[in-house]
Amino acid sequence: MQIVTRDPATGAELGRYPAHDDDAIERALAETAATAVAWAATPLPERLALLRTVGKILTERRAQYAALITAEMGKPLAESLAEIDKCAWNCEVVADLAPEWLADRPIDSGAARSWVSYEPLGVIFAVMPWNFPFWQVLRFACAALAAGNAAVLKHSPDVTGCALAIEELFESLQPGIFRALVIDAERVPETCARIVADRRIAAVTLTGSERAGLAIAAAAGAALKKAVLELGGSDPFVVLADADLGGAAEAAARSRFGNAGQSCVSAKRFIVVEPVADAFVAALLGATKSVSIGPLARADLRDTVIRQIEETVAAGAKLLAGGGTGTPGYFVEPTILDHVTPGMTAFAEETFGPVAAIIRARDDDHAIALANDTDFGLGASVWGEPEHALAVGRRIRSGALFVNAPVASDPRLPFGGTGRSGYGRELSAEGVREFTNVRTIVAG
Template sequence: MILTRNPATGAELARYRAHDDAAIEDALAATAAAARDWATVALDDRLTLLLAVGKLLTERRDTYAALITAEMGKPLAESLAEIDKCAWNCRVVADLAPGWLADHPIDSAATRSWISYEPLGVIFAVMPWNFPFWQVLRFACAALAAGNAALLKHSPDVTGCALAIEALFTDAGAPPGLFRSLIVEAQRVPSVSARIVADARIAAVTLTGSERAGAAIARAAGAALKKTVLELGGSDPFVVLADADVPRAAEAAARSRFGNAGQSCVSAKRFIVVDAIADEFVAALLTEIPQIGPLARADLRDTIVRQIEQSVAAGATLLTGGTPVDGPGYHLEPAVLDHVTPGMPVFTEETFGPAAAVIRARDDDHAIELANDTDFGLGCSVWGEPEHALAVGRRIRSGALFVNAPVASDPRLPFGGVGRSGYGRELSAEGVREFTNVRTVAVA
């Protein structure tokens, strides 16, 4: 049995019966059968399904947003924005996938030669709770557009969302078995996921989540010789140079760090600020701290409190926040720490909560050194005169570089990281093609 709770109050929301082995086998058989049929469906018809999904998302946005807020705690305005982004993604993929998946002619020694992008089969997805609709829709649109079926193992914390998304695809006209959600108790997730990855009916695996979960899935997929796409943690640097527009940078910094209560892999986490404007930036940042929702679970709040306390004990200055809010739910006052240095938890670990770590840099070279002092490599944001900031940003290792803007995902641009932030890409042409057999065809 799976129990979901409202993070704002701690109260029970619902109880769900988990799938047993027979139900899991039924889902595997159904998605495998659907994948064989869906691969023969014309691309235009596949994309018609995505448009129907997007239309329903828009029509039901209030219902779905309320479910997101109830299960993982983000403010309703943020939940509504998440649903709107999902609907946008459906439209973008439907509009651009014909070009992304078209045969690509290549000049060679053959009379004719080209690259084709062909379906793989069933894509198994392990998804997290922090963006319960967006994380799923961005993989599912790519997988289904490419001609695959999708089998989802969502976080138990958002079981209601997982079932709602399965029903969404069914209501939009998806064939039986094309998109299925598995409901698995937390303690069974590692063993069940490993068994599913090893199953011959699974063609590829995608995971968004922690390093530990990614490593486990990668081990299982490697043993089974299955392709994987992993989008893991991040400790994204937000670099503010001496010629930056400081008020604008501070506003964007607060929005990036504290949105979704800081529970985003791609949010800015380490604010590396050149000494010359550091005091001005910190003062501006403190005026921009927003009201936030609760963290999704008590253990997540405990982790970020531990990171803050250990960093302060190591010499960081806590300027505001960092204290759990008395009362029901999993609330935490947004925290800003100054004079953070390498080795402190808020510098070296991923901080998945509302804590901003300010690190002071002597100059550009020192800022680059600090930014690169991490095993992660998801996104990077650099603020300053555009060409100057771009030159600095090019020397920082990351999967995405944003100049004078916070890092964000866009369906038209590839998204993913390097290092311990994972590998492979989601979104855009690259994300859709991750779920294809890139096949060479040569005719003599």
């Protein structure tokens, strides 16, 4: 069986890759399990030196890797270059700060000595999506490897070339520490469940859809293994009466239409208090005119977004901009829908594409109620006079709150959600420690 990758801008075939059979998967698991034992015993400075080297190679090959990202998932080259740069930055941040993050933490318990130690788990199995094909992988891999673990990756088949390029990078530096599995789509559910259950897998991490998260969480629960899940989001972008409307609109356009809207943490529901709603909408329309985006990654993703737009308009929302498609390829125009209300598709569902839903609120309390009217809880962005916006934001349920700034991930800050956006954290000290045994030690 072969995996075929296609150019989202044209639909043309890019490459064919042989899928791994059961024997190849077994060899990968055996190799990473053996490597994990030696890697756990490797001094932390040596582990972090590997991450610094990875960061340097990413920078040296940024043009090559960015071109591969653009070819396989469609984002503009400038965005792909920025993704590689962020991966290299993450390598440096983890290498700089992991000695502090993983240091023994003394605790005064009344014993002669007591402390908490952060120790490796073994092999981490990761299931990752196509929308940031290098960033999603490097942010988990840097944490897992710094903590002394080895890693096995099941990437999206759409970005198989990216997965194998990352594997080659790590293999060239430390054989057996990072393996990428190429699995036929029809075999993914059964194969992933079997890998999670394998005694050589210590923990699991997934970034992706609710459906995939439920499957991996069920498998991890059945095997009594830790899981970190970063799932969907329907992030509110709340604009208060005292907001800088021009700045908010520019940030809104960047947040919603970057990566063609294919980001779990991008703003999706724009909740604006009525006194400034017309002015904000006008500013957003103006900011959107200069937006240039790439195609969505697949035809089915494009079709889902078009369905969501059509259903929302049919329910009474007003289409102010966009809504159309382009050919060849899987393009959707930057789209703005006004007068969206609870129950409409663009309010109730995650819109994983370039669709901005404007929801008008009567006042602050109504804006907070609308923001919390979702099962998701990944990020929230609130715009207004700083203390006012912070007070409103604290009443919104989310894993991250950004005041007068769009939500974004940063290697120095923990990243993750609540509710149906998942559990656990990536990045920062919290993200590295997710892949450790937090061990209590008491010495009398």
